[in-house]
Amino acid sequence: MVKIAVDCFGGDHSPNANVVGAVEALKMHDDLYVVLTGDEQILNNELAALSYDKSRLEIVHAPKVISHDERPTVAIRDPETSMAKAMELVRKNEDVAGLVSLGSTGALLSGAFLKVGRLKNVIRPAFCPIMPTMDGTGVGICDSGANAECTPEQLKQFAIMGSIYLETAYGFESPKVALLNIGTEEDKGDRLRLETFELLKNTECINFVGNMESRNLLTGEFDLIVCDGFSGNVLLKSTEGACLEMLKLFKKVFTSSLKNKIGALFLKKSVMETKEFMDYRNYGGAVMLGTKKIVVKCHGNGVAKTVRNCIDQAYKMSNGGLNERIEAALAEYAPRRAQEE
């Protein structure tokens, strides 16, 4: 049985999206067990309308919710919140493999660092979301914002952990790893990039293909982009923002005149399919790599299917032995650190 805790509050569509998503996930895997954290009465009301295998779902009561205007490092310390409760479950119960949350990213980050902790030899855990690419395969970005400042050794770990993640959760074979840089030549970039390039080139357990420029993120040429959390965050959000603005622009075109509205009618089906294809809510969440248990951050405006996908992701990572594989890889490829600890 794979047990996953689901923080049922903190999202735009919580708790309904969380509860429905959890029930849908139960239907996907017979050996999945979910623990919902949040206000018991509210969750029971949501569950009343649904049919599901009651032997594989339980509620752990947590009366409070972390709001987005609270200081994350303070908020996560309140044990009565649904997120802190999910963290506690993961920390204290060996059989709980991980947690999924739609709540404050900052609080989740603090909680993951403070309460869940790092795997052996991991310098710092990192966020790795997946973006849809034009060829339909997707590309991971690691780190996308957990560590604003990084060392080359950290970036090397992101490359290793991200590769294992793509293999475990998405079935990639030998994922193509690229270093985010401001040019493709080997001598491009700042000291961090120059040193990281050297390290990655000599890391045998990954398929390093060289530097990449951010303009090629969505082409499908690369499977994993390795970067510090600051530039990774810029990469992720500027791409999301540009895609969103382009969709808005086309929407404006489609409705700007009667002639255009008629044309849009012909195209409606295909455009809806394209929008669906680009919708990150179809792609699960940003996982945290390097924590002792699985932590999946679901987008705050995720809907039921997004939550379902995030739970499915967590299930696959657990089943695929993600953390065991990361520990083994880092033990082999970071021998000096291992000896120091």
Added chain:
Amino acid sequence: MVKIAVDCFGGDHSPNANVVGAVEALKMHDDLYVVLTGDEQILNNELAALSYDKSRLEIVHAPKVISHDERPTVAIRDPETSMAKAMELVRKNEDVAGLVSLGSTGALLSGAFLKVGRLKNVIRPAFCPIMPTMDGTGVGICDSGANAECTPEQLKQFAIMGSIYLETAYGFESPKVALLNIGTEEDKGDRLRLETFELLKNTECINFVGNMESRNLLTGEFDLIVCDGFSGNVLLKSTEGACLEMLKLFKKVFTSSLKNKIGALFLKKSVMETKEFMDYRNYGGAVMLGTKKIVVKCHGNGVAKTVRNCIDQAYKMSNGGLNERIEAALAEYAPRRAQEE
């Protein structure tokens, strides 16, 4: 008379785009004078088909072209290249206000640093391209890649120089300056961002509106984004890349079936307008701010109108007294540095 040197080689459509662009620019301003650098015979052949005021155009012969696979710092030292010749003109002739080039960015950067030099008190010159925003106003990004590593004081200078540039070349009034960060709260980001935020907050000559996240680049909320050259480059290129991929995606939709092709016919005019609106070739080039003379980098695949716009930009900067204003502002706002020199 405003004299601008135009490096006529190094672009995808050179020298035709450069020559036609220069001739078109002459028609915009009666007191503009252009000096074309490049192979004399080839340029004369291009000019033969055009009518223009011959008293305001001259050719300075340069038989060689810098290719994109040459090492920029080496290539720019060859005085026989069209780019080096334009640099020499700018350096040696007081009456040449600046230069426009479509050639290698790296070589232009090296040349600007080595041959043109910095204005008094400028720590390092920076690139500032303008991106089209959804409200049609445009947004500047400074630095977009000249300085991969920066100090807070440099970012402060980018904010000052960029503001003056937007006022001088585009008529912005009190442009809204934002710091690129991974969250909007004052305490977000790494040390560079935290220290820069404090500096910008206390810089009276700019209109600092706080941190911004890259997802809001195109909304039109901000006029100038201040950032280190690494993240600025990621911001610029990921936004360009995402817009391009979205256009490709829609193009695919428009041609994927007979029904869609019919719909696309209705929309053709508006879609072409939208494409035109998003086309960065309509928006001039990335200027280098902080150099002793004006340096404009035109996109390598720029066409005649792009070159014309870049020359127009250089003309306006010269006429608006950009460099005099930058020197005055930096003398006032960087008094410690001024005393050191």
